[in-house]
Amino acid sequence: MIRRLILSAIIVTLFIGICLLPQAQPKLSQHKRFTKVTYDGVHLSPWQGPWACVLDKQNQLLWEVKTDNESIHDGYWTYSWFDGVQGKRNFGDCYYEPDRCDTSDLIRRTNEQTLCDQSNWRLPTATELSSLIQNPTSPAQPHIANDFFIHIKQGDYWTSEHNQPLPKQYRQKGVGATAINFHFGKRYTLPYRNAAFVMLVADLPAANTSPQISRRTTITQHKQE
Amino acid sequence: MDRQTFIVLHVVAILVVIGNIITGFRIAIISQDWLTPISVLLPQGEMHIWHLGFAVGITLLIIYYVCYSIRSPLRSYPSTYHKLINYLGYIALLSATLSGWCIWANIYSQIFRPIHQIAMWLMIAYFVLHAWMYILQKGRTVLSVLLPKRLNLRHCSGIVCLVAVGYFIHTLTLNASHQLNVLTIEDSVLIDIDGKANEPQWQQAPTFTVTTIGGANFTDGATQVSIKALANQYESYFLISWLDESKSTNHLPLLKTDNGWQVQENGFYRFDERTFYEDKFAVMLSSGCEIAGDKTFHSGDKPIKNKPKNWHGKGYHASLDGHVRDLWHWKAVRTNDMYLADDNFIGPPSEHLKGKRRYSAGYQADGKESGAYVMNWQWYSAKGISPKRLPNTPQSHLEVLPWFGSKPYQETQDTYPVGTFLPSVLYRSNRFEGDRADVRARGEWSNGRWTLELVRKHNTHSQYDIPLQTGTCMWVSAFDHAQIAHTRHIKAIKLRYSL
Numbered sequence: 001m002i003r004r005l006i007l008s009a010i011i012v013t014l015f016i017g018i019c020l021l022p023q024a025q026p027k028l029s030q031h032k033r034f035t036k037v038t039y040d041g042v043h044l045s046p047w048q049g050p051w052a053c054v055l056d057k058q059n060q061l062l063w064e065v066k067t068d069n070e071s072i073h074d075g076y077w078t079y080s081w082f083d084g085v086q087g088k089r090n091f092g093d094c095y096y097e098p099d100r101c102d103t104s105d106l107i108r109r110t111n112e113q114t115l116c117d118q119s120n121w122r123l124p125t126a127t128e129l130s131s132l133i134q135n136p137t138s139p140a141q142p143h144i145a146n147d148f149f150i151h152i153k154q155g156d157y158w159t160s161e162h163n164q165p166l167p168k169q170y171r172q173k174g175v176g177a178t179a180i181n182f183h184f185g186k187r188y189t190l191p192y193r194n195a196a197f198v199m200l201v202a203d204l205p206a207a208n209t210s211p212q213i214s215r216r217t218t219i220t221q222h223k224q225e
Numbered sequence: 226m227d228r229q230t231f232i233v234l235h236v237v238a239i240l241v242v243i244g245n246i247i248t249g250f251r252i253a254i255i256s257q258d259w260l261t262p263i264s265v266l267l268p269q270g271e272m273h274i275w276h277l278g279f280a281v282g283i284t285l286l287i288i289y290y291v292c293y294s295i296r297s298p299l300r301s302y303p304s305t306y307h308k309l310i311n312y313l314g315y316i317a318l319l320s321a322t323l324s325g326w327c328i329w330a331n332i333y334s335q336i337f338r339p340i341h342q343i344a345m346w347l348m349i350a351y352f353v354l355h356a357w358m359y360i361l362q363k364g365r366t367v368l369s370v371l372l373p374k375r376l377n378l379r380h381c382s383g384i385v386c387l388v389a390v391g392y393f394i395h396t397l398t399l400n401a402s403h404q405l406n407v408l409t410i411e412d413s414v415l416i417d418i419d420g421k422a423n424e425p426q427w428q429q430a431p432t433f434t435v436t437t438i439g440g441a442n443f444t445d446g447a448t449q450v451s452i453k454a455l456a457n458q459y460e461s462y463f464l465i466s467w468l469d470e471s472k473s474t475n476h477l478p479l480l481k482t483d484n485g486w487q488v489q490e491n492g493f494y495r496f497d498e499r500t501f502y503e504d505k506f507a508v509m510l511s512s513g514c515e516i517a518g519d520k521t522f523h524s525g526d527k528p529i530k531n532k533p534k535n536w537h538g539k540g541y542h543a544s545l546d547g548h549v550r551d552l553w554h555w556k557a558v559r560t561n562d563m564y565l566a567d568d569n570f571i572g573p574p575s576e577h578l579k580g581k582r583r584y585s586a587g588y589q590a591d592g593k594e595s596g597a598y599v600m601n602w603q604w605y606s607a608k609g610i611s612p613k614r615l616p617n618t619p620q621s622h623l624e625v626l627p628w629f630g631s632k633p634y635q636e637t638q639d640t641y642p643v644g645t646f647l648p649s650v651l652y653r654s655n656r657f658e659g660d661r662a663d664v665r666a667r668g669e670w671s672n673g674r675w676t677l678e679l680v681r682k683h684n685t686h687s688q689y690d691i692p693l694q695t696g697t698c699m700w701v702s703a704f705d706h707a708q709i710a711h712t713r714h715i716k717a718i719k720l721r722y723s724l
Contacts, residue, residue, distance in 0.1 A: 004361050019262040023526070026534040031579045046580045049604035068599065068653075069613065069633045137575040139592035139689060140661065147580025 033058045034148045041117035046147070053116035054148045055204075059128055062116055064200040066151035072096050072109045075151030078195035079103045081158050081177040088192040103158055106198050118202040123160035126178045126187060128201060133185040143185030149199070154183035156196040164189045226299040232373045233380045237387070238286050242348065244279040245321070248272045249345055251524050255539050256439040256446060256710065264538055269525025273517035273715070274399065280325050281395045285387055287322060310354045317347035329516070329715050331403065334436040335447035402514045402698060402719040405433045407454040407461065409723050416455065416462050418564060418678045420669030426455055427464050433718060435701065440712030441499045442705035443469070448712055450701050456683070456722055461693040463679040465701065469504060472670040473706035474624045476503040476558040479601060479647040485609045486602075488649065494607045496583050497537040498708040503558040505704035506668070506677055507711060509571070510551040510691040514698035514717040518542070521550055521571045521587070533577050533584045539709065543574040543587030551691040552588070553664045555677060558624045559598045563656035566666035566679060570689040591689045594659035601626060601649045603634070612647055615639065625650045660687050675703075695722045 028047055036044040036051035044051055052073070054063040066075030072094075080091030082102035094101040096109070103123055110121040133143050142154045156179035166176045166189055173191040180187050190196060251272045254260045268275070303311065321344035324337040359367050373380070408430040410416075416424050430453040438447045448468045455462040478489045478501060491500035511519040523529055524540035535541060544550055555566040567590065574586040602610035614631035615638060616623075626648040632638075641647075656662060663685045668677040684692040691697060698717035704710070 001361060004364055008357065008361065015266070018265060021265070023261075023265060023538070024534070026536055026582070026584075029579055034580070036580070047582045069603075071633075137578060138589040140590045145578070145580070147578035 031145075031148070034145060036148065037062065037116050039116060053118075053202075059131060060204050061124075061128060062118055062202040062204055063124075063132075063149070064110065064115065064121065064202075065149065066197075066199065068151055070095060072106060072113070073115075075153060075197065077101060077106075077197075079106060079158065079198050080195060081162065081190075081192040083160075083162070086162060086192070087177070091193045092195040103198055107200060110200055116202070121200040121202045123158055124199065124201040126159040126161040126180065129157060129159050129180045129199070130187055133180065133182070135185070142182035144182050152182055152199070153197055156181050156188065156190060156194070158196050158198050159187075162192075166191060226293050226297050228299070229373055229375065229377075230293070230380065230383075231299050231301075232371070233376070233384070234286060234290055236371065236373065237384065238283070238290075241279050241282040241286060242318070242352075245276065245283060246345060246348065248276040248279060252276060253342065255524060256441070261538055264526060267525070269528040269540075270523050271517075271520055272524045273522065274515070274520065277329070277398060277516060278391070278395050280322065280329075281391050281398060282387075283318070284322055284326070285391055285394070287318065289387065307355065307358075310351060310358075313347060314351040314355060317344050317351050320344035321348055328438070329398065331435055331714055331716060334438050334714070335445055338438050338447070339445075399515050401516075402717040403433060403435065404721055405452055405454055405699070405718050406431045407456045407720055407722045410455050410457050410462075412457045412459070414457065416678070416680065418462075418665045418667050418680055420667040420676050420678055422464050422466075422676055422678060427453055430455055430464070435714050435718065437467075437701065437703055437712030437714050440703060440705060441707040441710030443703070443712060446712065448703050448705075450703060450712075452701065452718065454720065456693075460680050460682055461720075463508070463677075465506065465508070465677045465679065467506070467675055467703045468673060469670070469675050469703065469705050470673045471706070472557070472675075473502065473504045474558050475501055475706070476624065477501050477600075477649040479610065479612055479649055481641050481643050481645040481647075482609075483643055486612055486647070487609055488602065488605065488607075490607070492537075493708065495536040496708060497539070497710065499710055500706065502704075502706045502708050503556055504670075504675065504706055505557065505711075506555045506675070507702045507704070508553040508555075508566075508679070509700040509702075510553075510693070511548075511698050511700075511717070512691055512696070513548070514719060516715050516717070517713075518571075518700050519550060519698065519717065520544070520546065523586075529574050529586060532574050532586060535584065536582075537709065541574070541584075541586035541588075542571045544571050545573070547573060549689055549691070551689070553666070553679065553681075555666045555668060555679070557668060557670075557675075558650055560666070561668055562625060562652070563596075563598075564665055564667050565656055565662055566664040567657075568661045568663045568690070572689070589689075591660040591663070591687065593657045593661035595654060596657040596662070597653040598625075599651050599653050601647065601651050611636075612639075614651060615641075615647070623648050625652055627651075628653050660685070660689060663687065663690060693720065693722075695720060 031046055035055040037053040037055050039052040052065055067073045077094035078092040080088040080102045082089045082104050084104050089102050090100040092101040097105050107121055111119045142152045144152050159178045161178035163175050166173055170191050176189050176191045178187055179190045179196050247267050251267045324341035327337040328334045410426050432451050432453050434451045436449050440446050450467040453464040479486050480489050489501045490498055492498045513519040521542050521544055526538040527534040528540055550571040552569040552571055553566040554569050560567050569590050571587045577584050601613045603613055612634045615634055616631050628651055664681045666679040668675050697720045702711035702713050
C-alpha cells in the first residue's frame with residue numbers, strides 16, 4: 001500500500017512538473033534571403049523594426065523600403081521615367097519637389113541622404129526587380145514579400161531598362177521603359193511619361209557582401225524587442 | 226447483466242469519459258487562462274467535433290446501461306465507501322451529459338455552461354476517489370478485474386452496433402442547425418444602414434435569439450444575440466442586437482509617459498488584448514453547417530501541422546478542406562465610421578511570413594482596391610513607440626485620427642505633456658473600396674445594447690464570399706473590448722429565404 005502511495009505521488013508530481021515547465025513561445029527564424037537594415041545601417045532580426053532598407057543576400061543588393069511618412073521614400077509618390085538625358089522630366093506626383101517628380105529626383109535625393117549608409121542608389125534592372133516577385137499570402141497583398149517590403153502598391157514600378165519599343169496602344173509615343181507590376185507580378189513596357197512607383201536599389205560594396213548577423217546579436221536584439 | 230458484459234461496458238465508458246475530459250479541457254482553455262499549464266497534456270485540433278463524438282458515445286452508453294440494468298440488473302456488493310462514490314459518479318456523469326446537450330442545443334447555455342464544468346470536476350473527483358482507491362487497495366490485480374477475460378460474439382456485435390448508431394447520431398448532431406426565416410421585402414423599400422432599425426419592416430421580421438458564451442468581459446462571459454433578416458431581389462439585410470453594458474471605443478490608445486509614447490495594452494503583445502480594445506462583432510457564413518464554425522476552428526497552441534505556434538495558445542481559424550468561409554468583421558472604431566464591416570474570409574492556412582510576429586493561419590482579408598485604416602505607430606514595441614502622425618491642432622482624445630487632419634510625427638513638434646492620449650487608429654482614406662467593402666454596416670450603442678445593421682448583395686461573385694441563399698449557414702460572435710476572446714455558439718443558424 002505504501003509503495004503504491006509513493007508511486008502515485010511520483011506520477012502526480014511528474015504530471016505537475018510537466019505542466020509547470022515553461023511553454024515554448026513561437027520561434028524567430030531568419031529569412032534565407034532578406035535582412036532588415038535600419039536607416040543608419042544596423043541589421044535587425046525579422047521581428048524588429050522600423051527599418052529603411054532590405055539586404056538582399058541572393059542578389060547582393062540593398063533595397064529601399066517605402067514609407068507612409070510623407071518623406072521622399074513615401075510609397076504613394078509616383079514618378080515619370082527620366083535619367084537626366086532620356087525620358088520625361090517631372091510627370092509624377094510627390095510633395096517634396098517644387099515641381100512634379102521623376103525618377104532622377106528620387107535617386108538624387110536618396111544619394112544625398114546616404115540612406116542606409118549608401119550613396120550609390122539607382123533604379124533596379126528588370127531582372128533585379130522581377131526577382132522580388134512572389135505569390136502573395138493574402139488576396140489583399142501585392143506579389144512581393146510584404147513582411148519585408150512594406151507600403152508596396154499593387155501597381156507599376158520602374159526599372160532602369162529603357163529604349164524599349166512600346167506595345168501597340170502606346171506606339172505613337174515611340175519607346176519607353178520597363179516596369180514591374182506587383183499587382184499581377186508581370187512586366188510591362190510603359191511610356192516614360194507614365195506616373196509609376198519606384199523602389200531604388202544600391203549595390204553593396206565588396207566588404208559588405210556577406211553581412212551575416214551573428215547568432216548572439218540576433219538573440220540580443222530579439223530580447224530587446 | 227452478467228459480469229463480462231459489465232466489464233466491457235466499463236472499459237468503453239472509461240475510454241469515452243477520458244476522451245470527453247481531455248477534449249473538454251482543450252475547449253475550456255479557450256476562455257479560461259488558468260487551465261493553460263495543462264495544455265501540454267492535451268490534444269489539439271478540431272476538438273469540438275471530437276467532444277461531440279465522445280458525448281454521443283457516453284449518452285448511448287448511459288441509455289444502454291440503464292435499459293439493460295432495468296431488465297437485468299448487475300448483482301454486485303461494493304463497500305459503503307464505493308457505493309457512495311458511485312452515486313457521485315452517476316450524478317457527475319448525468320449532469321455533464323445533460324448540461325452538455327443543453328449547451329449544444331442553445332437551451333440556457335449561460336446557465337448550463339458552469340454546471341457542465343462543475344460536473345466535469347466532479348467526474349475527475351470520481352475518477353480519483355473510485356479508480357485510484359481501487360488501485361491503491363488492489364494494485365496490479367485491478368487490471369485482471371478491469372479487463373474482460375473473453376469477448377464473445379454478443380459483446381463484439383454490441384460494440385459494433387454502438388459505434389454504428391453513434392456514428393449516425395454524431396453525423397446528425399454535427400450537422401443539426403437552427404433556422405432563421407428571412408422576410409421578403411419589396412425592391413422599392415429603403416432600409417437605411419444607420420444602426421437605428423427604425424424601418425417598420427424590422428418589426429415584421431421574425432427574430433431568432435441565440436445565447437453566445439465563452440467571451441471575455443461580458444457578464445458570465447455570455448451575451449444574447451437577436452437576429453432578424455430581410456431580403457429583396459438583390460440584397461440581404463441583417464439586424465443584429467446584443468447586450469454589452471459598456472460601449473468600448475478606447476482602442477489601444479497611445480499615452481505620453483516620462484519614457485515617451487506607450488501603447489496602452491493588456492495582452493496586445495500576445496495578440497490577445499482584453500482591456501484596451503474596441504467592441505466588435507463577427508458573422509461567419511458557410512455553405513456547410515457543421516458545429517463550431519463548420520470545422521474552421523483548430524484549438525491549441527500549434528494545432529496545424531507544419532505551421533507556427535500561436536502566441537496566445539488558443540488556436541487558429543483555417544479551412545483544411547479547401548473551401549472558403551465568409552467572415553464579416555464589424556469593428557466599433559476601425560470600420561464603423563466607414564459604414565462598413567471588414568469583409569474577410571477563412572481559407573486554407575496561409576504561408577508563414579518570417580518577418581511577421583503574428584501568424585493568422587486561414588483568417589485573411591478580402592482584396593481591396595484602395596482605402597485603409599492604419600495604426601498610429603511607426604513600429605509596435607511593448608517598450609514604447611513613436612506615433613506615425615500627430616493631430617494638426619491639439620484636441621481632445623478622439624477614437625480615430627483623420628489622415629488629413631494630422632501631420633507626420635516629428636520629435637521637435639512633440640511638445641505634448643506627459644499624460645496626453647492620442648488615438649491609435651488613422652483613417653488613411655474614407656473607406657475600403659473593392660472586394661473588402663462588400664458589406665455595408667453601421668452599429669449604434671444605446672442603453673447597454675449594440676444594434677448593428679448590415680447589408681450585402683446575395684451574390685457578390687467573389688471567390689472569397691459565400692452566396693446568401695436558403696441553406697447558407699451562419700454563426701455570430703460578439704467581442705467586448707477583446708481582440709480575439711469572442712463569444713460563440715455551437716449549432717449553425719441556417720438561412721431560409723422565401724424568395
